Each structure stands twice: as C-alpha cells, then as structure tokens.
Amino acid sequence: MTPSLCRQFCSLGVLAASFLLPVAAHAQGGGPRPASIPVSAWVRIDSAHPEVLENALLAAxxxxxxxxxxxxxxxxxVTPDEYQHLRALRLHPVVLELARPLYERLAALNDLEVPTGYLDNAQILAGLQAKVAAxxxxxxLVDIAATYGPGATYEGRPIWALVVSDQVALEEDEPKALVVAAHHCREIGTPVAVLYAIDQLLNGYASDPRARALIDGYELWFVPVVNPDGYHHVxxxxxxxxxxxxxxxxxxGVDLNRNYPLGWGGSCAGSTSASSDTYKGPSAAxxxxxxxxxxxSRAKRFERVLDFHSYGRETLYGYRCSTFPLQSWYQTEAVALSVAAGYGSAATRLPSxxxxxxxxxxxxxxxxxxxxxxxTSFQPSYSSSLAESVQIWSEIRAFLERATPARGAVRDAQTLLPxxxxxxxxSIAYxxxxxxxxxxxxxxxxxxSAGTRALEFSREGYTTASETxxxxxxxTVQRDVALQPIVSVAAPQGVRIGRTAVFELESRSDAQRIYLGLPSLTATPIPLGAGRVLQGGFDLLxxxxxxxxxxxxxxALDAQGQAQMTLFVPTDGSLVGFPFVVNYVTLEASANALRHVSQPLFVTIQL
Structure with missing residues (x-):
C-alpha cells in the first residue's frame, strides 16, 4: 500500500481490528460480496457502531x-479500488447496486423521458442553442473552456455557459452573477434546476417585472454542467x-470540488489518493x-455565486477549517436562502x-x-427534480435580488477612466x-454585516482613498471613488547658478507613456478639462x-514611470532669486490625448 493510500485507509484498519469486524461479518447476514467489482457501487458495511464507522470513513x-x-x-x-481496500481491511462490504449507464438505470425506473426528462450533454447544448435562437x-452561448480556460476538457469537450442580459452582445457596466451545477457529474438533478431558472428568466421577461429587473440589471452567467466528461460517463x-x-x-479522475486553491493544501482538503472519490488532484487548480x-471568474469578478450539488436539502456557507471572520454573517444569509428554497431555517451547515x-x-x-x-438522492425521478427546481427557482431569485451592502465604481480622478x-x-481580520x-x-x-466600516482603496501610483x-x-450604499494619481516632479539637488539642475519626474500610473515638460514663468491656473488644472502658462520659458x-x-517615462529633465543655469548672480514653475503632462498612448497633469514644482534659483 502506498503512503497516500495508507493515510486514506489506515484509520479504518484500526477500527476494523478493534471492534467492528465481528459485527461487520455477521450482523445482517448475507448479500453478495464479490472479490471485485467492475464499476462503482452502493455497498453496505454492517456494524454495531455505524456512527463510529461513518466518522472513520469520512476521515479516510x-x-x-x-x-x-x-x-x-x-x-x-465506492469505486472498484475503494471496494478492494475495504475488503482487504476485512470490513466485508455487501454490494447493493452496481452502477450502470444512466439511460439503463432510468429505463429500469420507467422514468426515461428523453427529451423531456434528463438531458445528456448534446441535448443540453441543443436546448441552450434553442434559447439563444428564441x-x-x-x-x-460561451464556451468557457475555450475562452477562459485551457481550450477543452481532457476528453476534448467544451464547457458551455449561457449568458443572460438585456443587451447581451454588449459589455455593459452592470454587476455580474454566476450559477453553476454538476461539478459532481452523478448529481443529475442540478442541471435541471439551472435550466429551469434560465427558462423562468427568459420566458418571463415580457410579463414578470422581477425577471425583467434581473435581466436588465445584471449580466447573469449559467453553467449547467461544469464536468461534461464525467457527465457523459454517467x-x-x-x-x-x-x-x-x-x-x-x-x-x-479528480474531484473537481476539491481542486480549487482555498485550503487545497490544508488539513481539511480532499484525498491525496487518486483512487478516492474525493481525490483533490496533483495540484491546486x-x-x-x-x-x-x-x-x-477572474475576468468577470462575479458579485454573487451559487453552486448546486446533491444531495441533502441544505445550504453550505463559509470555510471548513480555515478562519473566516464573516462566518456567522454568511450563516445568517445561508438560512435566508434555505428558507427561500423551502428547506427551512435549520438546513444550513459548514462545508464537507x-x-x-x-x-x-x-x-x-x-x-x-x-x-x-x-x-434526497443523487438521481431521483425526473419529475421529482423538476418539482424541486420550482422551489430552487425561489432560492435563485432571492439570491439574485439580495441587496448588495455596498457597491460603486473606482475611477482615475483626472482621466475619469475606470x-x-x-x-x-x-476592521475585518482576514x-x-x-x-x-x-x-x-x-x-x-x-x-x-451591518455596521460602519472604513474601506481603503489603493493602487500603485495613486493616493489611497478611505471611505467610511x-x-x-x-x-445598498452606492459610493463612487476617485483616486488621485501621484504625478510628481522634484529637484532634489536644488537649482543653483553654475550647475545643471536635474528635475526628476515620476508617475507610476503612466509607465512608458509620453510626457511633455511645461516649465513656465508664472503659476497662472489653466483648466485642461475633466478637473485637471495646469499651474502655469505657455510663455517665453x-x-x-x-x-x-x-x-x-x-x-517617454520608463517602465517604473520615471524620467529626468535638466537645465543648465549660467553663472550669473542676477539670476539668484529668479522664480519659475516646472510642470509636465502625460499623454494617452493610443490617441496622444491628455492623460495626467503633474503637481507643480515651484522653483527659486539659488546661489
């Protein structure tokens, strides 16, 4: 047994050796116990202490x-490999049901209602295409694997998202939300809920003011199947x-919902064994x-995200082991979502x-x-999934309609660009x-959570702004924030007769952009538009x-946003005490339009 497999199963071995085995071998008698299984299976392990065994299985x-x-x-x-290890530990798993193609399983339940029942990848895509046409x-439609990922899944499949908005072809200035399903591909009821929500929005746009408000006010992203390769295999x-x-x-396979970076290397991460159903992968992401x-997500900066799984009828919030200072507030919010879904106020928990x-x-x-x-199961009847999707739509709508406590826009105080x-x-101890x-x-x-807080907005090359x-x-508190660029000029050695004065320019937000020096004899303010003022004139100097x-x-300023101007001052005593002003401006590279105006440097020639 490899070290990783030992870490997964040795705790079970201790339990088996101590007190579970005698009961496991005889408690409920018969049942098929083959030497191996060809596919995943539901199994039963008999025990006088099932709660202890369950905890050991979770720990493994x-x-x-x-x-x-x-x-x-x-x-x-269990997977075939997990079954073998349970047998090696003499836990005597009894096979209750072998996995088989979903089409066969649903046919056996007399619930195969294609195309009105559970849809495979091709049928889901066809349905999304029909929604776009209508x-x-x-x-x-957006293939997020091709547009934002490595191109395709391991088996070469796209990952389709449907974007819903009032002017969906445009990049509008509006908040963005993401709803996803089927990270775990056997949870086939979850895409049903996402597709149902899409229909309620699009079909309700003309008649339902709440649906219209969501479409008009948001850019909504829906990913019905995050795991298309696994979904096909199911x-x-x-x-x-x-x-x-x-x-x-x-x-x-990798458990995709154990493969994200937060906590991937911690004590509450997924399994390190590739044989496990919760294998976290060889590295984060x-x-x-x-x-x-x-x-x-990095491209769109989603304001809100809802991820559907099965089963349990509950809403999960916060972190599992890591410290999260807003945990109790997110729990309160999770209660509201569970109530909206019809699950009740007690149906929340921390993640697995x-x-x-x-x-x-x-x-x-x-x-x-x-x-x-x-x-309440991975693969209920389609009619059950559809009925639950009606409840889930209430949750999705409440989730999207929840007021954002604070939002706004950050802009450059001079250019007004975002x-x-x-x-x-x-005040929040992350x-x-x-x-x-x-x-x-x-x-x-x-x-x-509610309360008065200071938020600090910062960017290199700008003065930090604090907003209470x-x-x-x-x-919602709407607050737009203007950051003032730091566009400076200095003469650290002074300006003296008989020497070359060096003026150091620095504007980190303008790295590699064109600058124009504007020394002048006077400090007359000249408005240059968008609140920009040049403290000086265009004169003889x-x-x-x-x-x-x-x-x-x-x-051009260099990669650090720096440059130098120089001035040789003749050895002429009559120049001592002579004042002037040094300014400069920077230009937008694409159109040579004015970008930033420096703070003025007031100079007096010294001896």
Missing part, C-alpha cells in the same frame, strides 16, 4: 454526500461516477474544468472540506457565494489572504525649453 476521505448510516450498518458509494438579444457507462475523467496511472471556472469552488469565490473575489445541496484597485477593510478589489471596469462591491460606509442589513534650454523636455 470518502464522499460525505454518499454515506448513509442505518440502524446496524453504513451504506456508501431570445437573440438577451442570451448568448450517461453511457457508470451512473455513480463523481469525478472528471483525466487518468492518473491506473486510476481516473490542476484540472481544465477548474481552470475554466477560475479564468471566467476545503478546496471547494464557492469557498475560492469567497476568498479571492469576495463574492456572496454559497453551495446548495438539492434533493481603475482596478485593491480594497481593504482594516487570515487566509482574502483579496478584495474593483474589476478592470472599475466596478466594486463589498459584502459584510454604513453597511446595513438591507439596502516654455518656448525656450523646447528650443534647447531644457534637456529631456519631452520623451
């Missing part, structure tokens, strides 16, 4: 969503399959599917592990992010490297500067 890395305790036994889903101005080979389909030696979702998708969205993007467990800026809340920032389009948001915001339990009096009077 088995999927908590696929473990059920009974009066004298534990039922769980609503061309409000829906468009329909065609193994209905209990959970992971993706990338091979690792003799084993296959190692998988094409994970990379695609991360790439999309770390390395999960929604946790990464909390950590890196600061999103309003949760995981909802639907249903800025990506870091946002810090000194401990896991949480990042909060405005998007490249300047849009920012912040989720936090009264967060409330309901309602300006003219002489461009006729050779100043060196480096124009050029």
């Amino acid at each position: 890395g088995f999927d908590d969503e696929a473990i059920e305790s009974e009066a004298h036994a534990v039922r769980l889903v 609503h061309p101005t409000r829906a468009r 329909f065609t080979a193994d209905s209990f399959w959970r992971k993706n389909r990338r091979p690792f030696g003799s084993f296959t 190692s998988e094409a599917e994970t990379q695609s979702v991360i790439g999309l 592990a770390e390395g999960e998708h929604y946790q990464w969205q909390l950590n890196e993007g600061g999103a309003y992010a949760f995981l909802t467990e639907m249903q 800025l990506e800026a870091a946002i810090a809340a000194p 401990a896991m490297g949480e990042q909060r920032s405005s998007a490249p389009d300047g849009r920012w948001f912040y989720w936090a 915001i009264a967060f409330s339990a309901a309602g 300006t003219q002489l500067a461009y006729e050779g009096l100043f060196g480096g009077i124009s050029g």
